[in-house]
Amino acid sequence: MLDVVLVLALSAVGAGAIAGGKTALGVLALVMALVFATEAALRRWGSDRALLRAVMFRPFFIGGWLLALVGVEVASRTTYDWVVILPLGIAYLALGVIVFVGMRRLHRRAEH
Numbered sequence: 001m002l003d004v005v006l007v008l009a010l011s012a013v014g015a016g017a018i019a020g021g022k023t024a025l026g027v028l029a030l031v032m033a034l035v036f037a038t039e040a041a042l043r044r045w046g047s048d049r050a051l052l053r054a055v056m057f058r059p060f061f062i063g064g065w066l067l068a069l070v071g072v073e074v075a076s077r078t079t080y081d082w083v084v085i086l087p088l089g090i091a092y093l094a095l096g097v098i099v100f101v102g103m104r105r106l107h108r109r110a111e112h
Contacts, residue, residue, distance in 0.1 A: 003040035007033045024072040028065060035061055056099055063092030 010033035017026030039058075042051045066089030073082040 003036060003043075007037045007040070010036065024075075025069075028068060028072070032065060056096075056103060059092050059096030059099060063089045063094075063096060065089075066092060 010029050014026045014029030014033060017023075017029060019026075035058075039051075039054050042054050046054075066085055070082040070086045070089060073079060073085065
């Protein structure tokens, strides 16, 4: 139920931003809504393996999404919010690398 509310809220924000002329922010919100909807569908109907891959991909996606948001903020030149968002994006990408390497090590141990 919470997934549905989150997807609808992000879709409304994305559509409103696009209608209001903030195309880049609207597209980013709609992409985030699509990813949350995909993860919810995988949780409901997908296999465990597919869900694991989606969860492992999440830090990379959020990090890339935050870096895209930094690009939008820098291009708009209206605010300095990117100073806070940039380290968060880099941290999420680093978390993705740590999770990926950790899962590979666990997979290798399970094979032996």
